[in-house]
Amino acid sequence: RAQAVVKEVSWLTPEHRTTVDALMAGQFEGLGPRKLAGKVRAHAERLDQHGALERNEIAYSERRVTVRPAAYGMAWVTALVSTQQAVGILATLTRDANSVVNSGETADPTDPTGQPRGHGQIMADLFVQRVNGHAPAAVPAEVQVVMTDEALFADGDTPAWVTGHGPIPAQLAKRWLAMPETDVFLRRVFARPGDHQLVGMESRRRAFPASLRRMVVLRDDTCRTPYCDGRIQDIDHATPYREGGPTSWQNASGLCAACNQIKENTGWTHQATPEHLSVTTPTGHRYSKDTGPVLEGIPPDKQEPPDEEPRPQVRATTDCFAKTTQSTLTLRLAA
Known part of the structure; x- marks a missing residue:
């Protein structure tokens, strides 16, 4: 570190x-x-x-593409491209591999016995097919970029944040918006005064609705487990649904697939609020992680000190809009 x-x-x-x-x-x-x-x-x-x-x-x-040999007749193909392009490539391959897995058509076309392929193998096959020009029509992918309204509409100095990947200069994010092949959808995201954490929403369904899933991904950015930097793949009930845990903002955690599976083993417990996650292991050790602001890099002089008296979580009056909201830009990129 x-x-x-x-x-x-x-x-x-x-x-x-x-x-x-x-x-x-x-x-x-x-x-x-x-x-x-x-x-x-x-x-x-x-x-x-x-x-x-x-x-x-x-x-x-x-930017460039390189190849280096690996063991047993394999090789690594590495492409050094912009974050925007890389995120779009990964999002599209992941989405289409999920579709193949869900359809059940996972048989390996190069194997006479028709052995099933794993998720990673399917992504690799889709990558090769599309680079060689034998792919079906590309599916649009979404990339979420968080910016303050000041950085988006004026000359604010807070960097933009690509969800799951980190900060980029605000001017670079604006260049993305100007690209003719990019469809831009602007959503206002209200953050709580003082600590700039997102305000939640709730559902009684077991499956997290798309809007709530999107907010959890924005809030947690990467796997929420302490010290894990994995990509969010599952929105988990911190208190399991089978134990009465609600499908809510308060009980939601963005986890990678490995951490989500480990959590189901005997002796592991998660205690979560939107502001904090505490993980207890089977040996009794406890690890904690506080939720950061929705957008990192905001200078201290722009953060409001907590009030002595409680106030509403969401304010939307004109005079305080710039201090209590961040704008989320969802960029839909052609694969």
Whole structure:
């Protein structure tokens, strides 16, 4: 984790590195290296917007595809592309592989015995088919990008955040919006004053509805289990549904597939609120993780101190709109 921090601030001036150190003090609890790096990068990009955009432009100019051999007649194909393109590729392949699995047509066409393929194998086959030009019509994929309204409509300095992947300069996100092949859907997401956490919604159904699933993914960003940086694959009932756990914002956790399966083993318990998750292992050890704001990198002077008296969770009056909301841009990208 120390290496992750150093890597993300190495390009900053000593003064800015000191500022990031102060902002991150006491913020390491429950964070894996990937999530921690994203939080640090968000602060770094806010402090030096011009330098961050310059680094992204240099990196984009170095895009390429490489191949290196692997064991037993296999090889690694690596593509260095923009975050926008990479997220779109992964989202499309995952979505279409899920469709194949759900249809039950998982037989391997290259195997005479028709052995079934796993999810990863199907994704790899779809990738090869589409690169070689033998794929069916591409299915649109969604990429969720969170921005403050100030950064979206004016010259705000808070970096945008690609859900599940981390921060990018706000100016780069605006360039994405200007691409003619991108369909843009703008949704307002109301965050609670002070700590900027999302306000929830609730359903009595066992399956989480699409709108609630989307909000949980925005809130948790990556797997919610302490120190896990896995991609969210399941929206889990922290208190199991079979034990009376409601299908609600308060009882929802975004988990990777492995953590969701481990949680079902004897001796594992999750206690969750929208603000906090506590995991108890079969050995009795307890690990905790606090939920961060919906958008990282907001400078301290822009965060409101908590009031002495409670106030409504959602405010929508004109004078406080900029302080209590973030705008979520859902970019639908052609695969």
